[in-house]
Amino acid sequence: MSKPILIGITGGTGSGKSTIADALYSNFSNDCIAMIQQDMYYKDQSHLSMEERVKTNYDHPMAFDNDLLVEHLKKLINGEAIEKPSYDFTVHNRAKETTLVESRDIILVEGILILEDERIRDLLDIKVYVDTDADIRILRRLVRDINERGRTIESVVDQYLNIVRPMHMQFTEPTKKYADIIVPEGGHNYVAIDILMAKIRDILK
DSSP, rough: OOOOEEEEEEESSSHHHHHHHHHHTTSSSSEEEEEEEGGGBBBBTSSOOOHHHHOTTTSSGGGGHHHHHHHHHHHHHTTOEEEEEEEEEETTTTEEEEEEEEEESSEEEEETTTSSHHHTTTOSEEEEEEEEOOHHHHHHHHHHHHHHHHHOHHHHHHHHIIHHHHHHIIIGGGGGGGOEEEEEGGGHHHHHHHHHHHHHHHHHH
């Protein structure tokens, strides 16, 4: 196998980046494409109490174990398999379970801050920024965090106003300048998804 092509997909929370990444991943067979989600690389917080974990700012670069993510991406680039961590958002901590991920021709890397860290940025061959209006993003975050992460409406709104929005403006939005491709309207931009799929098919030829 030749050196894998790494495609980074980023954007604010609720922008539709995961929808785009999932659409690309599901349109190709597992023997040619792999997916790495930065969300799975939040730092282990076993040493903290539940009360302390709840206060974690998940939208700050320091929340991520980027050292491990960089190490894993380099292994995948070298053709080695990794044990991808998983994260349990209901208990605010890394789960014991890991997932074996084999190196593939195409590796999708998805997350809100993958372009913020220069080490990750330099490993990506194609960088995509998903640009979606803030009102749409907060509504999507509400639905996701309530349905999938056991949050209350009040906690999601409070977190968005006090943490998510300021962190987005400080850390995520500025990384747009590093993108090769900017996709407006997220997962509903089927033209952009088709263009990205065509690029992947071209790489796989």
